[in-house]
Amino acid sequence: MTALKEYARLESGGIWRESPDKAAREVIVSFGDATLVVSDGSGSALTHWSLPAVTRLNAGTRPALFAPDTDADETLEIEDPLMIDAIEKVRKTIARTRPRPRKLRHLSTVLIIGTLAAAGVFWFPGALREQTLSAVPQSKRAEIGATVLGHIQFLTGPSCRGPQGRQALAQLHRRLLGRDADGQIIVAPTGFGDAVGLPGGIIVLDKSIPESTDDPAITAGYVLAAHTTRTINDPLAPILETAGLRGTFTLFTTGELAPEVLKTYAQSLVDGALPPRDPVALVQSFDAARLSTTPFATHLASHGAPMPYLIANDPVTGDDVAPIMGDGAWVSLQGICDT
Structure with missing residues (x-):
């Protein structure tokens, strides 16, 4: 946005x-x-x-x-x-x-009464969570994602914004997700050694990934994996888990989340509490992007997180692999935090 x-x-x-x-x-x-x-x-x-x-x-x-x-x-x-x-x-x-609180309060009251009557209090938290996930508009998701990003940057330092590096990131975004894809890739100067997708289309990538490898396919793999995970698992869901029942209810009825919720969630991401990856979904995404899973999987294995399924079921090999970016763009991306 x-x-x-x-x-x-x-x-x-x-x-x-x-x-x-x-x-x-x-x-x-x-x-x-x-x-x-x-x-x-x-x-x-x-x-x-x-x-x-x-x-x-x-x-x-x-x-x-x-x-x-x-x-x-x-x-x-x-x-x-x-x-x-x-x-x-x-x-x-x-x-x-933003959603109008008065209207949301009315709708939520009807939902709560109906839910409690139909299934009891033990089913209600899950129903409220699903209803909230479906009700939060894209504009609010973008706001939440930007706020989480701000808290991440408070912990890791400002994102890297070298002009040529940012151009390379935009090129990588288009290559992997398509020209019409919303959002952007942000490079954090320190942090969690991974990549994570936030609400609103933001992908946060630790600078150590492009800096420590010579193969752009590894960095591309991390970005695509973060995108795939947020596609199959709503990136707002773990934020609601952090918020708990009361925070979820507040978001549903007023359209707001307590600042402390987003700060706590950002801290958990920097500490490495990232959502799990689905290997079957990853293979499908890499296939659609014409990207080999082997470089990414090999890099994961070298860091103690093996995913043998990705190597055994690599959907794209040899000449089928589409170029990721030119050498100049790759060097610019590796040095995005140096300027």
Whole structure:
């Protein structure tokens, strides 16, 4: 979800302060997919703010002062009238797409009464979870995914944004998922040594994967595996497990999740609590992408996570393997965190 198409390339200067006790820094502010990107003068991202969560601290006053959420220590001061108006317009646009709490409360009350009467309290948590998963719109999923990404970056450091590396990531995204696929691949500078799919089409890839291998097929395998896992297992489901029954009920009735839920979930991902991979589904995805499973499976085995099914059932071999990217793009991707 790009914020609004007319603002996709909009940039402005700003003054960013990480916390009240840190020195203010001159930064560049731009729009990303569902995020507000704060970068230093060299173009390296310092932080990503979830656009739906951005808060105006001094309504009606300029320069405008923004924060990533109501409880954050970070602040961003912007003087550019066009950028201020753009942020305000995006925030209002996103707010209009959110589910209306009053309507959701009414629907959820009917659901709860009917569910309890029909099957009792022991069946209710599972029913509420499934109903919530089916009711959360894509705009809300993008907001949740961007917020989780922000928490991941707080733990791992800002995502790597070398310009040529980002072009290579976009090329890899198109190669594996198709030109019309939503979302993007984000490279984290440290973390969990893997790749994971978030709601809203975001795939977070640990930089150690492209940096530590010479074969782009391995990196492609991790990205495609993360995409496949989120396709067959709703990436919002483990977040609801973290939220518990009360948090799920709150999301269903109000369209909101407690900030602590998303922070806790992000911590679990960085700690390595990733969803399991389905080898049968992986073979099907690799076949559709014309990508061999053997390099990825061999790399997994060397790191103590063997998946022999992928090697025994490699769907694409020899000349059937489609090129992944050129040498120049691969080198740029490997060095995305160096610029």
